Amino acid sequence: MNEWLYVALFLIVGLIIPIGAITAGFIFGPKKPNPIKESTYECGIEPVGEAWVQFKAQYYIFALVFLVFDVEAVLLFPWAVKLGQLGLYVVIEGIIFVSILIVGLVYTWRKGMLEWV
């Protein structure tokens, strides 16, 4: 049997348990909703407008740099697995590869993009 099917079993059971717990809470708990109870918390005063407003995501640049490094991991893990068999030459290649990315990070840093504004 394919081992990913076991992972699927874990996912199924892992979903059943919390769904069951929440359903039990739904069955045993009282259900008396009213508009005041359903209003969202906002320091005790009536909520003003919606919460889904436009945000300034100050970490936008961080997220872009994150994407670069996240994709890099896909390329580095095979390198890390076979390192013991391939020797020094491949290590130096890895160093060059990571250095290019570090230069990118330093460039972002020097441009002042890694500051919280």
Next chain:
Amino acid sequence: MNFWNDPLKVAADWLEGIFAGWGMDAVLAHVLVAFLGVFLLIIILMVLDIFLVWVERKVVARFQDRLGPNRVGPFGLIQPFADIIKLMIKEDTTPGGADKVVYNLAPILSMASVLILWAVVPLAPVMLGVDLNVGVLFLIAAGAIGTLSIIMAGWSSNNKFATIGGFRQVAVMVSFEIPMLAMLMIPVIFSGSMNMNTIIESQNVWYFLISPLGALIFLIAAIAELGRAPFDLAEGESELVAGFNIEYSGMKFGMFFAGELLHAFTFGGFWAILFFGGYRFFGLEQVSPFLAVLILVIKAMVGYWVIMWVRYTVMRIRIDQMLAFNWKFLTPLAFVLVLVTALADALLASAPTWLYVSGMFLANVLTGWAALEIARSATHKEREQLEGAKQPAEVSH
């Protein structure tokens, strides 16, 4: 082969025999037995989770010089069950303007993401769960679902505090996943495999001794990934009231709470597996699988205790400090450490064990020391720019 040497195999064969006796198809019987095994493991985890609530409350009480729960049952052991009954019979309110589907899905995913992590945990030499050859990547992928559930909860609640909490969680996720990924490469480099069990099998010397700095950075990144103090920005009781879970009540809140505790315990377990030899302890794991599981649980508990220790000792840091700490210090350090480890591994490949271990240890300590020195001098410069050059102390006559 008897029950004490290989309990899972014996039990599975026995059950499959019974199902075959009922005239069931062999494949179906196999799937059913696997399903029962998974179900049993997860039920045990949930019971452990209830116990963890007690452990957490007792330990925080000791850290804060209190007694903690001590009224319900001996040492307050029944307290978590009382909590569960209370959560169950509480009214489950849903905020009026919430995005219902996402709102209800978030606590379920929060728990499920932790439970599927246990698929790749090798409990004992003969109890492997799923022996995935990409176990390390599975750890990252499943861990990210937990973060996703926090973002979903924050966004769907239609509450401003919750939205800010969700946004902050994105910031935490985009930063601390990188050092974590880099630190997962270190056991992979040593063992030459991404399989959790192979990583344990190849730890004749604990990887903690070979790469102490790697273990430390992994722990920091894990705490951030868990969203526990000092990185609990998404929750931030004093600023965001409760952050992402502010609108949750009853069992849905309970799922977030229990999921967080079990997540912390699980990462304690992964810390033990990746850096402290998992179920191995001086050959004791060969005696009985039950002993191996016990060793793993004790090691995971120690890891969990360290995570709690950090949580109740260090104060919460600001979001800009967190991002600066990660991107200007931890990420460069993590990648330098990976390269230093790879280089030292290639240079010391043919050295005897004692030389290999001490060389690696020294390389780690030197890297950490150099990083701290660079950070210190950079901070001094920055402070001088902010406050002006240091005035010589006034001498009074």
